[in-house]
Amino acid sequence: MQRYILRRGFQSVIALVLLSMIVFGAVRLTGDPSYLLIDEQNTEEQRLEIRRALGLDRNIVVQYGIFVGNFLQGDFGRSVRGRTPVKDQVVDRIMPSVKLAAAAIVFILITAVPLGVIAAVKKGTLVDSGAKFVAVMGQSLPSFWLGIILIEIFGVQLGVLPTQGMGGITHYILPAFTLSLFLIAGVMRLLRSSMLDVMDSEYIKLARIKGLPENRVIWKHAVRNSLIAVVTFGGTYVAALITLAILVEVVFAWPGLGRLVFNGIVNRDFPLVQTLVILTGALVITVNLFVDILYAYLDPRVRYE
């Protein structure tokens, strides 16, 4: 197990290095990156200062060293608007995004897991067709549009739910639901098909022969093993959650990192966007590492591959 963790950890470090190289290379696609790090309000002197600070007059290896070094020390550069440190903007926005994501994950767990299991157990019935309908809709409806429609219905027409910004617990309902629908569909579909595989296996037959009540066979024996399939997709789900959060936070004026990405687009604020890309990449790589370790822990066969 330790060897597995070490090897997997090493792969994650390589992935991080590659990510930093891609971002480092992308900035240089258009030539001198100092033009990307300022806007028209900045003076030529400020641009030259950035050039010196980033070592742009020196060779590419030194430049890469400075780039990585700054990041590791938590110096993400300054935003083009107002020249405020990117780090300060990012730190303020972390908690709102984490809270929204947590609410969405709770939503996914309490709806997708029971729906997926019941759809598999009652395969071919109306419940199954209903679940399939939810899955198709969830994977096809664009989340930003769904959000606008929900705001129109629940915020404007019925006036029962708040639609903009953070506040009490009711502020979470619409954005968290919008954020979770795509993943509810994905988790449900995956859980249904892995439940169907598991229900066919020998140990489920054995559990039934032993005379265990059907409920216990399903919820204790079958569901626990089916959830392994869902765990393996954890990294993919986190990436999807981040993508959707950008859109949902814009629609619901949520003061999180997603809205910061949007500000980055509007102002063409490259230092901001670059920081968020690297931090997100690091997050996704770390989550994938933990998912793989968890998977190896749950399923010993993986460790010895």
Add this chain to the structure above:
Amino acid sequence: MAQAEAAPILIARPSRAARLAQGLKRAPLIPLVILLFFVALATFADFITPYSSTEVSLRDRLSPPFWSAEGSLRHPLGTDPLGRDLATRIAYGARTSLIVAAATVLLSAAIGVILGLIAGYSRGIVDTIIMRAADITIAFPIILFAIMLVVILGPGLFNLVVAVGVVLWARFARVIRGEVLILMERDFVARARVSGCSSARIIVTHLFPNIVNTMVVLLTLQIGFVIIIESSLSFLGAGVPPPTPAWGSMIAEGRDYTTIAWWVSVVPGVALALIVISFNLLGDWLREALDPRQRQV
């Protein structure tokens, strides 16, 4: 055991034509009709509508669709806050979406299929490098990567296609490689090699024809996904730059008017949902009809 004693049951394998007919019977007609409708709309947009998709006409602003009390057939789906005919912009928006999606998917399929064939055929270190690169790209949020490239290069159709295409290849590479690994165990590959075929010839004339079905299924399923990505980026202002009509930016333009003119963002949203659902249902059907082994992908 009863099974061992039972006489073997012979089932005549239906002819290729019969199987094709059987498959077509279960084709999803409604999604096909919807897709053909949008393709026709995109192709003949210039002939269908008397209006321009970009010309502003403030006198006609926010006119509702024909079925509401103040609506008229002059603008069947109403107009937007700048007085442009929504039906016209839907048609031109369909053109934008379909062109971007087709170009992106073809670009990523070209990269992905070639790398997938090479990885599966050569195995070893080449395979490891290609697949690790695929793992990393597949794990990264596509929209964020595209946003970064668009902020660097500036918005534009070409940049959008490249930005999404260079991330999406991994989905093709992974599946195609899996297929090739299975094919490599088959006798015809060994025979081709024994008879002196070069690697390039084996890949092009023996392996590639066998993965065409899988490629078609993936293409169809990814088109719906790319249309969502493109409209999401356009919604955020990092996709198709205005005034070119794109459904995503049309939805964004209608956001501030939902209380007084719901149709401005609802109409392009419905079009978007219809086309994506149709591509997904068609892809699901193709997957079952062409390639039963791939049901889990």
